[in-house]
Amino acid sequence: MKNSDIASSQPRPRWKQWLIDHLDLDSQTHGQLLDDLQRANDKKILHTDEVKMIQGVLEFGARQVREIMIPRSQISFIDHDADFQQILSAIAETEHSRYPVMNKNKDELIGILIAKDLLQYIGRAESFAMHDIVRPALLVPESQRLNRLLAEFRNSRSHMAVVLDEYAGVTGLVTFEDVLEQIVGDIDDEHDDEEDLNIRLQAPNCYLVDATTTVSELNQVLGTHFTVEDYDTVAGLVMHAMGKIPNIDEELILDEVLFRIVESDSRRILLLEVQTDLNQSLAD
Known part of the structure:
Protein backbone atom coordinates (compact mmCIF):
# COMPACT_ATOMS: atom_id res chain seq x y z
CA MET A 1 0.00 0.00 0.00
CA GLY A 61 3.80 23.97 15.43
CA ALA A 62 5.81 26.32 13.22
CA ARG A 63 6.82 28.71 16.00
CA GLN A 64 10.08 28.41 17.94
CA VAL A 65 10.91 29.03 21.58
CA ARG A 66 13.05 32.08 20.76
CA GLU A 67 9.94 33.86 19.46
CA ILE A 68 8.12 33.84 22.80
CA MET A 69 10.79 33.48 25.48
CA ILE A 70 11.53 36.07 28.14
CA PRO A 71 15.05 37.36 27.35
CA ARG A 72 17.83 36.94 29.90
CA SER A 73 17.94 40.69 30.60
CA GLN A 74 14.39 40.52 31.98
CA ILE A 75 14.81 37.40 34.12
CA SER A 76 14.75 37.63 37.91
CA PHE A 77 17.51 35.28 39.04
CA ILE A 78 18.14 34.03 42.57
CA ASP A 79 21.75 33.84 43.74
CA HIS A 80 22.64 30.34 44.93
CA ASP A 81 24.52 31.85 47.88
CA ALA A 82 21.68 34.16 48.98
CA ASP A 83 20.37 33.63 52.51
CA PHE A 84 16.75 33.03 53.43
CA GLN A 85 15.86 36.69 54.10
CA GLN A 86 17.51 37.88 50.89
CA ILE A 87 15.47 35.39 48.90
CA LEU A 88 12.24 36.42 50.62
CA SER A 89 12.99 40.06 49.81
CA ALA A 90 13.61 39.22 46.14
CA ILE A 91 10.33 37.29 45.93
CA ALA A 92 8.38 40.07 47.64
CA GLU A 93 9.75 42.55 45.09
CA THR A 94 9.17 40.50 41.91
CA GLU A 95 6.18 38.32 42.94
CA HIS A 96 7.00 35.32 40.75
CA SER A 97 6.36 31.70 41.70
CA ARG A 98 9.50 30.21 40.11
CA TYR A 99 13.06 31.47 39.79
CA PRO A 100 16.18 30.24 38.00
CA VAL A 101 18.99 29.80 40.51
CA MET A 102 22.46 30.82 39.28
CA ASN A 103 25.88 30.91 40.83
CA LYS A 104 27.31 34.23 42.01
CA ASN A 105 28.82 35.11 38.62
CA LYS A 106 25.58 34.21 36.80
CA ASP A 107 27.43 31.94 34.39
CA GLU A 108 26.23 28.59 35.73
CA LEU A 109 22.64 27.45 36.14
CA ILE A 110 22.04 25.53 39.37
CA GLY A 111 18.34 24.78 39.03
CA ILE A 112 14.87 26.15 39.72
CA LEU A 113 13.54 27.52 43.02
CA ILE A 114 9.78 27.27 43.61
CA ALA A 115 8.65 29.96 46.02
CA LYS A 116 6.20 27.75 47.92
CA ASP A 117 9.06 25.42 48.91
CA LEU A 118 10.27 28.17 51.24
CA LEU A 119 7.18 27.90 53.45
CA GLN A 120 8.71 25.02 55.41
CA TYR A 121 11.46 27.37 56.64
CA ILE A 122 9.20 30.05 58.07
CA GLY A 123 10.19 30.37 61.73
CA ARG A 124 13.33 28.30 61.30
CA ALA A 125 15.36 30.25 58.74
CA GLU A 126 18.62 29.02 60.31
CA SER A 127 17.99 25.55 58.88
CA PHE A 128 17.54 26.80 55.31
CA ALA A 129 19.81 25.21 52.71
CA MET A 130 19.39 26.00 49.02
CA HIS A 131 20.61 22.60 47.84
CA ASP A 132 17.78 20.92 49.75
CA ILE A 133 15.00 22.56 47.75
CA VAL A 134 16.46 23.62 44.39
CA ARG A 135 14.98 21.49 41.61
CA PRO A 136 16.47 20.37 38.30
CA ALA A 137 15.69 22.75 35.44
CA LEU A 138 14.06 21.75 32.19
CA LEU A 139 16.51 22.89 29.50
CA VAL A 140 15.44 23.62 25.93
CA PRO A 141 17.22 25.12 22.89
CA GLU A 142 16.10 28.41 21.34
CA SER A 143 15.19 26.61 18.12
CA GLN A 144 12.80 24.09 19.68
CA ARG A 145 9.29 24.06 18.22
CA LEU A 146 6.46 24.98 20.56
CA ASN A 147 4.54 21.75 19.99
CA ARG A 148 7.55 19.77 21.18
CA LEU A 149 8.03 22.10 24.15
CA LEU A 150 4.39 21.63 25.14
CA ALA A 151 4.91 17.86 25.09
CA GLU A 152 7.99 18.23 27.30
CA PHE A 153 6.07 20.39 29.78
CA ARG A 154 3.36 17.73 29.98
CA ASN A 155 5.77 14.81 30.29
CA SER A 156 8.00 16.45 32.90
CA ARG A 157 5.10 18.18 34.70
CA SER A 158 7.22 21.33 34.68
CA HIS A 159 5.87 24.86 34.35
CA MET A 160 9.09 26.62 33.41
CA ALA A 161 11.97 25.88 31.04
CA VAL A 162 15.34 27.59 30.81
CA VAL A 163 16.34 28.43 27.24
CA LEU A 164 19.91 27.81 26.10
CA ASP A 165 21.81 29.15 23.11
CA GLU A 166 24.13 27.10 20.89
CA TYR A 167 26.95 27.50 23.43
CA ALA A 168 24.81 26.19 26.32
CA GLY A 169 24.53 29.66 27.83
CA VAL A 170 21.28 30.82 29.42
CA THR A 171 19.56 33.13 26.95
CA GLY A 172 16.01 33.25 28.32
CA LEU A 173 13.18 31.35 29.93
CA VAL A 174 9.72 30.26 28.87
CA THR A 175 6.73 29.15 30.93
CA PHE A 176 3.81 26.86 30.33
CA GLU A 177 1.57 29.94 30.38
CA ASP A 178 3.66 31.57 27.62
CA VAL A 179 3.11 28.51 25.42
CA LEU A 180 -0.61 28.28 26.17
CA GLU A 181 -1.11 31.96 25.35
CA GLN A 182 -0.02 31.27 21.77
CA ILE A 183 -3.28 29.38 21.35
CA VAL A 184 -5.81 30.99 23.68
CA GLY A 185 -4.43 34.54 23.81
CA ASP A 186 -3.24 36.55 26.79
CA ILE A 187 -3.98 35.06 30.20
CA ASP A 188 -4.26 37.70 32.90
CA ASP A 189 -3.33 36.63 36.41
CA GLU A 190 -3.41 38.46 39.71
CA HIS A 191 -0.07 40.13 39.01
CA ASP A 192 -0.80 41.35 35.48
CA ASP A 193 -1.31 45.06 34.89
CA GLU A 194 -5.01 45.83 35.09
CA GLU A 195 -4.45 48.82 32.83
CA ASP A 196 -3.44 46.66 29.85
CA LEU A 197 -6.30 47.90 27.68
CA ASN A 198 -7.24 47.37 24.04
CA ILE A 199 -7.31 51.14 23.49
CA ARG A 200 -4.57 53.31 25.00
CA LEU A 201 -4.33 57.10 24.81
CA GLN A 202 -0.95 58.16 23.37
CA ALA A 203 -1.55 61.89 22.89
CA PRO A 204 -4.58 64.20 22.60
CA ASN A 205 -6.98 62.56 20.10
CA CYS A 206 -4.40 59.85 19.30
CA TYR A 207 -4.86 56.24 20.42
CA LEU A 208 -3.02 52.92 20.09
CA VAL A 209 -5.64 50.28 19.30
CA ASP A 210 -5.34 46.49 19.33
CA ALA A 211 -6.64 45.16 16.00
CA THR A 212 -8.94 42.67 17.75
CA THR A 213 -10.78 45.47 19.55
CA THR A 214 -14.48 45.32 18.77
CA VAL A 215 -16.03 48.12 16.74
CA SER A 216 -18.55 48.70 19.54
CA GLU A 217 -15.71 49.25 22.05
CA LEU A 218 -14.00 51.64 19.63
CA ASN A 219 -17.24 53.61 19.28
CA GLN A 220 -17.74 53.70 23.04
CA VAL A 221 -14.22 54.88 23.92
CA LEU A 222 -13.55 57.22 20.98
CA GLY A 223 -17.08 58.49 20.43
CA THR A 224 -17.13 57.27 16.81
CA HIS A 225 -20.20 55.93 15.02
CA PHE A 226 -19.04 53.05 12.84
CA THR A 227 -21.72 50.47 12.04
CA VAL A 228 -21.42 47.62 14.52
CA GLU A 229 -23.45 45.11 12.51
CA ASP A 230 -21.06 45.04 9.54
CA TYR A 231 -17.77 44.01 11.19
CA ASP A 232 -16.89 42.63 14.59
CA THR A 233 -13.37 44.03 14.92
CA VAL A 234 -11.39 47.12 13.98
CA ALA A 235 -9.19 44.89 11.79
CA GLY A 236 -12.23 43.73 9.83
CA LEU A 237 -13.43 47.33 9.41
CA VAL A 238 -10.09 48.55 8.05
CA MET A 239 -9.36 45.51 5.86
CA HIS A 240 -12.77 45.73 4.18
CA ALA A 241 -12.37 49.45 3.51
CA MET A 242 -8.88 48.98 2.05
CA GLY A 243 -9.73 45.80 0.18
CA LYS A 244 -6.57 44.05 1.33
CA ILE A 245 -4.33 43.27 4.28
CA PRO A 246 -2.43 46.57 4.61
CA ASN A 247 1.28 46.99 5.24
CA ILE A 248 2.87 48.82 8.14
CA ASP A 249 2.49 52.65 7.94
CA GLU A 250 -0.36 52.49 5.41
CA GLU A 251 -3.16 54.90 6.29
CA LEU A 252 -6.91 55.11 5.83
CA ILE A 253 -9.41 57.87 6.66
CA LEU A 254 -12.98 56.81 7.50
CA ASP A 255 -15.56 59.33 8.72
CA GLU A 256 -12.80 61.81 9.60
CA VAL A 257 -10.93 59.20 11.63
CA LEU A 258 -7.37 58.29 10.59
CA PHE A 259 -6.25 54.67 10.89
CA ARG A 260 -2.51 53.97 10.53
CA ILE A 261 -1.11 50.44 10.59
CA VAL A 262 1.53 50.06 13.31
CA GLU A 263 1.96 46.26 13.30
CA SER A 264 0.84 43.63 10.79
CA ASP A 265 1.99 40.43 9.14
CA SER A 266 1.16 38.73 5.84
CA ARG A 267 -2.23 37.57 7.11
CA ARG A 268 -3.62 40.11 9.55
CA ILE A 269 -3.46 43.51 11.19
CA LEU A 270 -2.11 43.47 14.75
CA LEU A 271 -1.96 47.07 16.00
CA LEU A 272 -3.19 50.45 14.77
CA GLU A 273 -2.79 54.11 15.59
CA VAL A 274 -6.15 55.90 15.47
CA GLN A 275 -6.50 59.70 15.36
CA THR A 276 -9.79 61.51 15.85
CA ASP A 277 -10.75 65.17 15.31
CA LEU A 278 -8.51 65.48 12.26
CA ASN A 279 -9.75 68.99 11.45
CA GLN A 280 -8.69 70.20 14.91
CA SER A 281 -5.30 68.48 14.55
CA LEU A 282 -4.67 70.20 11.20
CA ALA A 283 -5.66 73.57 12.65
CA ASP A 284 -3.16 73.12 15.46
Missing part, protein backbone atom coordinates in the same frame (compact mmCIF):
# COMPACT_ATOMS: atom_id res chain seq x y z
CA LYS A 2 1.29 3.46 -0.91
CA ASN A 3 2.04 6.01 1.79
CA SER A 4 -0.60 8.30 0.29
CA ASP A 5 -3.20 5.54 0.62
CA ILE A 6 -2.23 5.01 4.25
CA ALA A 7 -2.47 8.75 4.95
CA SER A 8 -5.87 9.03 3.26
CA SER A 9 -7.23 6.11 5.29
CA GLN A 10 -6.31 7.70 8.60
CA PRO A 11 -9.06 9.68 10.38
CA ARG A 12 -8.81 13.46 10.27
CA PRO A 13 -8.07 15.35 13.49
CA ARG A 14 -11.33 16.46 15.09
CA TRP A 15 -10.62 20.17 14.60
CA LYS A 16 -10.07 19.67 10.85
CA GLN A 17 -13.29 17.71 10.52
CA TRP A 18 -15.14 20.43 12.44
CA LEU A 19 -13.94 23.07 9.99
CA ILE A 20 -15.03 20.95 7.02
CA ASP A 21 -18.46 20.33 8.55
CA HIS A 22 -19.16 23.92 9.59
CA LEU A 23 -17.45 26.12 6.99
CA ASP A 24 -17.51 26.27 3.22
CA LEU A 25 -13.74 26.15 2.76
CA ASP A 26 -11.86 25.57 -0.48
CA SER A 27 -8.41 26.26 0.96
CA GLN A 28 -5.50 24.52 -0.72
CA THR A 29 -2.69 25.90 1.42
CA HIS A 30 -2.03 26.85 5.02
CA GLY A 31 -2.11 30.55 4.16
CA GLN A 32 -5.41 30.23 2.28
CA LEU A 33 -6.98 28.50 5.26
CA LEU A 34 -5.97 31.37 7.54
CA ASP A 35 -7.43 33.83 5.04
CA ASP A 36 -10.69 31.84 4.92
CA LEU A 37 -10.87 31.93 8.70
CA GLN A 38 -10.44 35.71 8.70
CA ARG A 39 -13.27 36.03 6.17
CA ALA A 40 -15.43 33.77 8.33
CA ASN A 41 -14.76 36.17 11.21
CA ASP A 42 -15.60 39.23 9.12
CA LYS A 43 -18.90 37.61 8.06
CA LYS A 44 -19.63 36.70 11.70
CA ILE A 45 -19.70 32.97 10.93
CA LEU A 46 -17.16 32.54 13.71
CA HIS A 47 -16.53 34.74 16.73
CA THR A 48 -13.22 36.62 16.92
CA ASP A 49 -11.99 34.60 19.91
CA GLU A 50 -12.74 31.33 18.11
CA VAL A 51 -10.86 32.44 14.99
CA LYS A 52 -7.86 33.57 17.03
CA MET A 53 -7.68 30.20 18.79
CA ILE A 54 -7.88 28.26 15.52
CA GLN A 55 -5.22 30.51 13.99
CA GLY A 56 -3.08 29.94 17.07
CA VAL A 57 -3.39 26.17 16.68
CA LEU A 58 -2.52 26.33 12.98
CA GLU A 59 0.58 28.46 13.57
CA PHE A 60 1.62 26.76 16.82
Whole structure:
Protein backbone atom coordinates (compact mmCIF):
# COMPACT_ATOMS: atom_id res chain seq x y z
CA MET A 1 0.00 0.00 0.00
CA LYS A 2 1.29 3.46 -0.91
CA ASN A 3 2.04 6.01 1.79
CA SER A 4 -0.60 8.30 0.29
CA ASP A 5 -3.20 5.54 0.62
CA ILE A 6 -2.23 5.01 4.25
CA ALA A 7 -2.47 8.75 4.95
CA SER A 8 -5.87 9.03 3.26
CA SER A 9 -7.23 6.11 5.29
CA GLN A 10 -6.31 7.70 8.60
CA PRO A 11 -9.06 9.68 10.38
CA ARG A 12 -8.81 13.46 10.27
CA PRO A 13 -8.07 15.35 13.49
CA ARG A 14 -11.33 16.46 15.09
CA TRP A 15 -10.62 20.17 14.60
CA LYS A 16 -10.07 19.67 10.85
CA GLN A 17 -13.29 17.71 10.52
CA TRP A 18 -15.14 20.43 12.44
CA LEU A 19 -13.94 23.07 9.99
CA ILE A 20 -15.03 20.95 7.02
CA ASP A 21 -18.46 20.33 8.55
CA HIS A 22 -19.16 23.92 9.59
CA LEU A 23 -17.45 26.12 6.99
CA ASP A 24 -17.51 26.27 3.22
CA LEU A 25 -13.74 26.15 2.76
CA ASP A 26 -11.86 25.57 -0.48
CA SER A 27 -8.41 26.26 0.96
CA GLN A 28 -5.50 24.52 -0.72
CA THR A 29 -2.69 25.90 1.42
CA HIS A 30 -2.03 26.85 5.02
CA GLY A 31 -2.11 30.55 4.16
CA GLN A 32 -5.41 30.23 2.28
CA LEU A 33 -6.98 28.50 5.26
CA LEU A 34 -5.97 31.37 7.54
CA ASP A 35 -7.43 33.83 5.04
CA ASP A 36 -10.69 31.84 4.92
CA LEU A 37 -10.87 31.93 8.70
CA GLN A 38 -10.44 35.71 8.70
CA ARG A 39 -13.27 36.03 6.17
CA ALA A 40 -15.43 33.77 8.33
CA ASN A 41 -14.76 36.17 11.21
CA ASP A 42 -15.60 39.23 9.12
CA LYS A 43 -18.90 37.61 8.06
CA LYS A 44 -19.63 36.70 11.70
CA ILE A 45 -19.70 32.97 10.93
CA LEU A 46 -17.16 32.54 13.71
CA HIS A 47 -16.53 34.74 16.73
CA THR A 48 -13.22 36.62 16.92
CA ASP A 49 -11.99 34.60 19.91
CA GLU A 50 -12.74 31.33 18.11
CA VAL A 51 -10.86 32.44 14.99
CA LYS A 52 -7.86 33.57 17.03
CA MET A 53 -7.68 30.20 18.79
CA ILE A 54 -7.88 28.26 15.52
CA GLN A 55 -5.22 30.51 13.99
CA GLY A 56 -3.08 29.94 17.07
CA VAL A 57 -3.39 26.17 16.68
CA LEU A 58 -2.52 26.33 12.98
CA GLU A 59 0.58 28.46 13.57
CA PHE A 60 1.62 26.76 16.82
CA GLY A 61 3.80 23.97 15.43
CA ALA A 62 5.81 26.32 13.22
CA ARG A 63 6.82 28.71 16.00
CA GLN A 64 10.08 28.41 17.94
CA VAL A 65 10.91 29.03 21.58
CA ARG A 66 13.05 32.08 20.76
CA GLU A 67 9.94 33.86 19.46
CA ILE A 68 8.12 33.84 22.80
CA MET A 69 10.79 33.48 25.48
CA ILE A 70 11.53 36.07 28.14
CA PRO A 71 15.05 37.36 27.35
CA ARG A 72 17.83 36.94 29.90
CA SER A 73 17.94 40.69 30.60
CA GLN A 74 14.39 40.52 31.98
CA ILE A 75 14.81 37.40 34.12
CA SER A 76 14.75 37.63 37.91
CA PHE A 77 17.51 35.28 39.04
CA ILE A 78 18.14 34.03 42.57
CA ASP A 79 21.75 33.84 43.74
CA HIS A 80 22.64 30.34 44.93
CA ASP A 81 24.52 31.85 47.88
CA ALA A 82 21.68 34.16 48.98
CA ASP A 83 20.37 33.63 52.51
CA PHE A 84 16.75 33.03 53.43
CA GLN A 85 15.86 36.69 54.10
CA GLN A 86 17.51 37.88 50.89
CA ILE A 87 15.47 35.39 48.90
CA LEU A 88 12.24 36.42 50.62
CA SER A 89 12.99 40.06 49.81
CA ALA A 90 13.61 39.22 46.14
CA ILE A 91 10.33 37.29 45.93
CA ALA A 92 8.38 40.07 47.64
CA GLU A 93 9.75 42.55 45.09
CA THR A 94 9.17 40.50 41.91
CA GLU A 95 6.18 38.32 42.94
CA HIS A 96 7.00 35.32 40.75
CA SER A 97 6.36 31.70 41.70
CA ARG A 98 9.50 30.21 40.11
CA TYR A 99 13.06 31.47 39.79
CA PRO A 100 16.18 30.24 38.00
CA VAL A 101 18.99 29.80 40.51
CA MET A 102 22.46 30.82 39.28
CA ASN A 103 25.88 30.91 40.83
CA LYS A 104 27.31 34.23 42.01
CA ASN A 105 28.82 35.11 38.62
CA LYS A 106 25.58 34.21 36.80
CA ASP A 107 27.43 31.94 34.39
CA GLU A 108 26.23 28.59 35.73
CA LEU A 109 22.64 27.45 36.14
CA ILE A 110 22.04 25.53 39.37
CA GLY A 111 18.34 24.78 39.03
CA ILE A 112 14.87 26.15 39.72
CA LEU A 113 13.54 27.52 43.02
CA ILE A 114 9.78 27.27 43.61
CA ALA A 115 8.65 29.96 46.02
CA LYS A 116 6.20 27.75 47.92
CA ASP A 117 9.06 25.42 48.91
CA LEU A 118 10.27 28.17 51.24
CA LEU A 119 7.18 27.90 53.45
CA GLN A 120 8.71 25.02 55.41
CA TYR A 121 11.46 27.37 56.64
CA ILE A 122 9.20 30.05 58.07
CA GLY A 123 10.19 30.37 61.73
CA ARG A 124 13.33 28.30 61.30
CA ALA A 125 15.36 30.25 58.74
CA GLU A 126 18.62 29.02 60.31
CA SER A 127 17.99 25.55 58.88
CA PHE A 128 17.54 26.80 55.31
CA ALA A 129 19.81 25.21 52.71
CA MET A 130 19.39 26.00 49.02
CA HIS A 131 20.61 22.60 47.84
CA ASP A 132 17.78 20.92 49.75
CA ILE A 133 15.00 22.56 47.75
CA VAL A 134 16.46 23.62 44.39
CA ARG A 135 14.98 21.49 41.61
CA PRO A 136 16.47 20.37 38.30
CA ALA A 137 15.69 22.75 35.44
CA LEU A 138 14.06 21.75 32.19
CA LEU A 139 16.51 22.89 29.50
CA VAL A 140 15.44 23.62 25.93
CA PRO A 141 17.22 25.12 22.89
CA GLU A 142 16.10 28.41 21.34
CA SER A 143 15.19 26.61 18.12
CA GLN A 144 12.80 24.09 19.68
CA ARG A 145 9.29 24.06 18.22
CA LEU A 146 6.46 24.98 20.56
CA ASN A 147 4.54 21.75 19.99
CA ARG A 148 7.55 19.77 21.18
CA LEU A 149 8.03 22.10 24.15
CA LEU A 150 4.39 21.63 25.14
CA ALA A 151 4.91 17.86 25.09
CA GLU A 152 7.99 18.23 27.30
CA PHE A 153 6.07 20.39 29.78
CA ARG A 154 3.36 17.73 29.98
CA ASN A 155 5.77 14.81 30.29
CA SER A 156 8.00 16.45 32.90
CA ARG A 157 5.10 18.18 34.70
CA SER A 158 7.22 21.33 34.68
CA HIS A 159 5.87 24.86 34.35
CA MET A 160 9.09 26.62 33.41
CA ALA A 161 11.97 25.88 31.04
CA VAL A 162 15.34 27.59 30.81
CA VAL A 163 16.34 28.43 27.24
CA LEU A 164 19.91 27.81 26.10
CA ASP A 165 21.81 29.15 23.11
CA GLU A 166 24.13 27.10 20.89
CA TYR A 167 26.95 27.50 23.43
CA ALA A 168 24.81 26.19 26.32
CA GLY A 169 24.53 29.66 27.83
CA VAL A 170 21.28 30.82 29.42
CA THR A 171 19.56 33.13 26.95
CA GLY A 172 16.01 33.25 28.32
CA LEU A 173 13.18 31.35 29.93
CA VAL A 174 9.72 30.26 28.87
CA THR A 175 6.73 29.15 30.93
CA PHE A 176 3.81 26.86 30.33
CA GLU A 177 1.57 29.94 30.38
CA ASP A 178 3.66 31.57 27.62
CA VAL A 179 3.11 28.51 25.42
CA LEU A 180 -0.61 28.28 26.17
CA GLU A 181 -1.11 31.96 25.35
CA GLN A 182 -0.02 31.27 21.77
CA ILE A 183 -3.28 29.38 21.35
CA VAL A 184 -5.81 30.99 23.68
CA GLY A 185 -4.43 34.54 23.81
CA ASP A 186 -3.24 36.55 26.79
CA ILE A 187 -3.98 35.06 30.20
CA ASP A 188 -4.26 37.70 32.90
CA ASP A 189 -3.33 36.63 36.41
CA GLU A 190 -3.41 38.46 39.71
CA HIS A 191 -0.07 40.13 39.01
CA ASP A 192 -0.80 41.35 35.48
CA ASP A 193 -1.31 45.06 34.89
CA GLU A 194 -5.01 45.83 35.09
CA GLU A 195 -4.45 48.82 32.83
CA ASP A 196 -3.44 46.66 29.85
CA LEU A 197 -6.30 47.90 27.68
CA ASN A 198 -7.24 47.37 24.04
CA ILE A 199 -7.31 51.14 23.49
CA ARG A 200 -4.57 53.31 25.00
CA LEU A 201 -4.33 57.10 24.81
CA GLN A 202 -0.95 58.16 23.37
CA ALA A 203 -1.55 61.89 22.89
CA PRO A 204 -4.58 64.20 22.60
CA ASN A 205 -6.98 62.56 20.10
CA CYS A 206 -4.40 59.85 19.30
CA TYR A 207 -4.86 56.24 20.42
CA LEU A 208 -3.02 52.92 20.09
CA VAL A 209 -5.64 50.28 19.30
CA ASP A 210 -5.34 46.49 19.33
CA ALA A 211 -6.64 45.16 16.00
CA THR A 212 -8.94 42.67 17.75
CA THR A 213 -10.78 45.47 19.55
CA THR A 214 -14.48 45.32 18.77
CA VAL A 215 -16.03 48.12 16.74
CA SER A 216 -18.55 48.70 19.54
CA GLU A 217 -15.71 49.25 22.05
CA LEU A 218 -14.00 51.64 19.63
CA ASN A 219 -17.24 53.61 19.28
CA GLN A 220 -17.74 53.70 23.04
CA VAL A 221 -14.22 54.88 23.92
CA LEU A 222 -13.55 57.22 20.98
CA GLY A 223 -17.08 58.49 20.43
CA THR A 224 -17.13 57.27 16.81
CA HIS A 225 -20.20 55.93 15.02
CA PHE A 226 -19.04 53.05 12.84
CA THR A 227 -21.72 50.47 12.04
CA VAL A 228 -21.42 47.62 14.52
CA GLU A 229 -23.45 45.11 12.51
CA ASP A 230 -21.06 45.04 9.54
CA TYR A 231 -17.77 44.01 11.19
CA ASP A 232 -16.89 42.63 14.59
CA THR A 233 -13.37 44.03 14.92
CA VAL A 234 -11.39 47.12 13.98
CA ALA A 235 -9.19 44.89 11.79
CA GLY A 236 -12.23 43.73 9.83
CA LEU A 237 -13.43 47.33 9.41
CA VAL A 238 -10.09 48.55 8.05
CA MET A 239 -9.36 45.51 5.86
CA HIS A 240 -12.77 45.73 4.18
CA ALA A 241 -12.37 49.45 3.51
CA MET A 242 -8.88 48.98 2.05
CA GLY A 243 -9.73 45.80 0.18
CA LYS A 244 -6.57 44.05 1.33
CA ILE A 245 -4.33 43.27 4.28
CA PRO A 246 -2.43 46.57 4.61
CA ASN A 247 1.28 46.99 5.24
CA ILE A 248 2.87 48.82 8.14
CA ASP A 249 2.49 52.65 7.94
CA GLU A 250 -0.36 52.49 5.41
CA GLU A 251 -3.16 54.90 6.29
CA LEU A 252 -6.91 55.11 5.83
CA ILE A 253 -9.41 57.87 6.66
CA LEU A 254 -12.98 56.81 7.50
CA ASP A 255 -15.56 59.33 8.72
CA GLU A 256 -12.80 61.81 9.60
CA VAL A 257 -10.93 59.20 11.63
CA LEU A 258 -7.37 58.29 10.59
CA PHE A 259 -6.25 54.67 10.89
CA ARG A 260 -2.51 53.97 10.53
CA ILE A 261 -1.11 50.44 10.59
CA VAL A 262 1.53 50.06 13.31
CA GLU A 263 1.96 46.26 13.30
CA SER A 264 0.84 43.63 10.79
CA ASP A 265 1.99 40.43 9.14
CA SER A 266 1.16 38.73 5.84
CA ARG A 267 -2.23 37.57 7.11
CA ARG A 268 -3.62 40.11 9.55
CA ILE A 269 -3.46 43.51 11.19
CA LEU A 270 -2.11 43.47 14.75
CA LEU A 271 -1.96 47.07 16.00
CA LEU A 272 -3.19 50.45 14.77
CA GLU A 273 -2.79 54.11 15.59
CA VAL A 274 -6.15 55.90 15.47
CA GLN A 275 -6.50 59.70 15.36
CA THR A 276 -9.79 61.51 15.85
CA ASP A 277 -10.75 65.17 15.31
CA LEU A 278 -8.51 65.48 12.26
CA ASN A 279 -9.75 68.99 11.45
CA GLN A 280 -8.69 70.20 14.91
CA SER A 281 -5.30 68.48 14.55
CA LEU A 282 -4.67 70.20 11.20
CA ALA A 283 -5.66 73.57 12.65
CA ASP A 284 -3.16 73.12 15.46
